[in-house]
Amino acid sequence: MLDLKYIKENAEAVKKNVADRFMTVDVDRVIELYDRRNVLISEIDGLRQKRNENAKKMKGPMEQAERQKLIEEGKKLKEDIAKIEEEFSGVETELKEEASKVPNMAHPDAPIGKEDKDNLEIKRSGKVPAFGFKARDHIELGTELDLIDFDTAAKVSGAKFYYLKNEAVILEMALSRYAVDMVMKHGFTPTITPDIAKEEILEGIGFNPRGDESNIYSIEDTGTCLVGTAEITLGGYFANQIINSEELPVKMAGISHCFRREAGAAGQYSKGLYRVHQFSKVEMFIFCKPKDADDFHEEIRGIEEEIFSSLDIPFRVVDTCTGDLGAPAYRKYDLEAWMPGRGDNGGWGEITSTSNCTDYQARRLGIRFKDDDGKNKHVYMLNGTAIALSRAIIAIMENFQTEDGSIRIPEKLVPYTGFDIIKKK
C-alpha cells in the first residue's frame, strides 16, 4: 500500500505510474474517499470530545434534575456519533479497498513497457551449449532416465504435479543445500518456514488470496492459505513490530514449499516442471533502512548470479519493465536461464526474481524501525530467489545432457550429490 497522503499530494505521478504499468485504478476516487474520510474523522472526534466532556461533568454528586439533563444530552450525542460512524466505516472500507489497488511507484530507471518481452536485457553470463545433436527437453530426459513421473502424479494429484524419483531427488536436495550454503555465506539466517499463512499476511505482502484470478490456494474455513513462496512467511515475520534500528539489516533465507493454482496458465512454456502447482524454493529476504535498499537489491542479484554462474548454467539478467512488475515492486530483476528444450531451438526461462518493494509491504504489515531522528518509519523490504528447485533442475537437465541421453552434474554440485553423472540404468 502507498501512503494515502503521498497519493493525494502526488496524484499526477501516481496516475502516470498506474498508466506505465498498464493497470486501471481510479486514483481520483481514492483521493475523494480520503478527503471524505478525514472530514468524517474531524466530525466524529469533535462529537466524541463533547461526549467525553459531558460524561466528565457527571462525576460528582449533583441534583437529580441536573443529572437527568446531562444524561439526555449524552444520549443525543451518542446517536449523532453512531450516525456518522456508520458512514465513516463504509467510506473507510471502500477507501482501503481502492487504495490497495494502487501499485507501488516504479524506479525511475525501470524500463517502461507492457509485458515480459519489453524487459531490458542487461547482462549475459556463461555460454549457451552448442550440441552436436538434437537437444531433448527435460520431460523426455526425465522419463527416459526415470527421474520424473508426471503421469502418475496426474492420476493421484492432478495435472501439473509430479513425482521426482531416483537421482532427481538427490539433485533437488543437493541444489537446496548448495543454495543454503551460499546464502549463509552471505550472512542470511537460514529458516524453514510454515507453508501456511494467514490471509492478512498474504494481503500485506500484496497477494490477493481470493477470487478466480487468485494464484493462491485457500484453506476452507480457516482464514489461511497455502503459501506461494516463503516471501510471504518471511515478510510477515515482523508484522506489527518495530525493529530495533541496530538490528537492521535483517537478512533471512527461507526454505519452503510453494503452492500455486496457476488457473488458466497453459501453453508450450508451461510444460513439464516449468509451471507446476507445487515446488520448493530457497528464498532470500532483507529488511533494511530506506537508504540501503538499492545496494541490497544489487547484492541479492549478485548472489543469484553467483549461484547460477558457479553451477555453469548460462543465463541472462533482465530489468523488468513497468507492466511486468508486481504491484508491490519498485524494481525487479529476473535471471533467465538458457533452457535448450524450450521451444524449437531453446529459449530463456525465468529461474529467479528479485524485487525491491520499498515500504509498500511494510506499510500494510506495520513493520517499522526507529530512525536516527527518533521517528518511526517503515522498513524497506526486498526479496529474491536463491533457487527455485524445479526450474533449476530443468536448467541442469537440459544444459548438461549428453548425446547418449545422460546428464552430467555441475562440478561444484558433485560434492553435494555424490555422483557426477546420471545415466540410463
Add this chain to the structure above:
RNA sequence: GGAGAGAUGGCCGAGCGGUCGAAGGCGCACGCUUGGAAAGCGUGUGUAUCGCAAGGUACCGGGGGUUCGAAUCCCCCUCUCUCCGCCA
C-alpha cells in the same frame, strides 16, 4: 479434542463503571553528585491518527454489546500456560 487459568505500556506488574493513557517497579535517556564509576537524587520516557497550529481523538489480545460514561460488566473469537486424550 476435553477441563481449567490467563492476555494491561520496551519488560514485570496494580487497577473500585466516572478522579485512568493508565499506580508501582525495572529498563532506557538526560541532569545533579563523583577524580572516575557504582549507589543516590531529580526530570523525562508508548503508538496511531486528524489539524497550519493550539489541541483533539483512538488504542489495556481482537471483534461486537450494555451504559450519559467501559481497561473494569455481558457475548463471540484468537492466542498463551497447566492437566487429560490423541499423535509423526
